[in-house]
Amino acid sequence: MNDCIKNVVTIEHHGREIYGVSYMPKHVEKCPVVIFSHGYNGSNADFTMNSEYLVSNGVGAYCFDFCGGSVNSKSGLKTTEMTLFTEKEDLCAVIDQVKRWDNIDADNIFLFGGSQGGLVSALAADERIDDVKGMLLLFPAFCIADDWNQRYPTLESIPDTHEMWGMTLGRTFFESIHGYDVFRHIGKFDKNILIFQGDQDEIATLDWSMRASKLYPYVKLEVFPGEGHGFSEAGNRRVAEMTCEFVKVNI
Structure with a gap:
């Protein structure tokens, strides 16, 4: 993409290193940015299409590998060392780093999380309300x-x-999650949230997203008929378009 500046950006924290890729639009002095968090055994590359679509519309993106979050992760830690809470530490470290970048608008940082990354994003957002402008969750694994x-x-x-x-x-x-009640640790985030959920998801089923949505003051649950845990190409394209619209409305 000629209008995209793509760079590898690594972040050190807690004695480990995060590998990620930034996608920034050219000729934009300061832009809003979406931080993408992948799901279980995923990678930063899962959101390449989403990031390129955002850049073409003047919005930046940062996609990273959770430490120990995948057999293909280029970040630190073994998969046997990863927990939901090491991933939350990773995401919080990313937020801290991204908000210091000269080319982004630190008042307009958005989180986007898929599946396990959706749960991790929700946990992080409750702790970092002042740093996050809005949140998008794709079949979040509550x-x-x-x-x-x-x-x-x-x-x-x-x-x-x-x-x-x-x-x-x-x-x-x-x-680390023995006896852990997710719903006691989410729901404080008091800014706009958009949840994308397939009605045929048999892993993170619709009822989990419905239950979570009742905890937040400003949330919209968008149900995708016929989609499961992992959307079709058409579904993913619609998610990309709606993500861009969400950012533009909320900045």
Whole structure:
């Protein structure tokens, strides 16, 4: 894209390094920016299309790999060291770094999280309300703690490792969410939120997004008929367009 400045940007924090890619529009002195957080075993590349669409409309983006968040992650940590809370630390470190960039409008930083990255974004947003202008969540996995606590109801039942979807989690992941109630740690974010949810999602089902949306004062739940956990090309394109519209309306 001729109108896009694309750079690798790494961020150091908590003794580890985050790998990410920034997408910035040319000829824009200060632009709003969307920070994209990928889902379980995803990567920064999951949101390339979204970022390029934003840049073509004068909005910047930063996509990064969670530390230990994927077998393909270029960031630090092993997958067995990752937890929801190391990922929240990662995202907060990204917010701190991005808001200091000369070419972005620090008053207009938006979070976008998909699946597990949606849950992590929601947790971070509640702690960083003053730094975040708005939030977009794509089939957010508010179900994670409940699902795993049903699978491993006692600390004694937690294994040292567990392989799921091509990635190995460690004991620390499950111990850190043992007895954790997600809905007691979200809902304080008092700015606009847009949730994208497929009605055929069998992993992070619609009822979880409906339950979460009742906690926030300013939230819109956009239901995509026929979409599951992972949208079609047409669905993803609509998400990109609606993300851009959301940013433009809220700056």
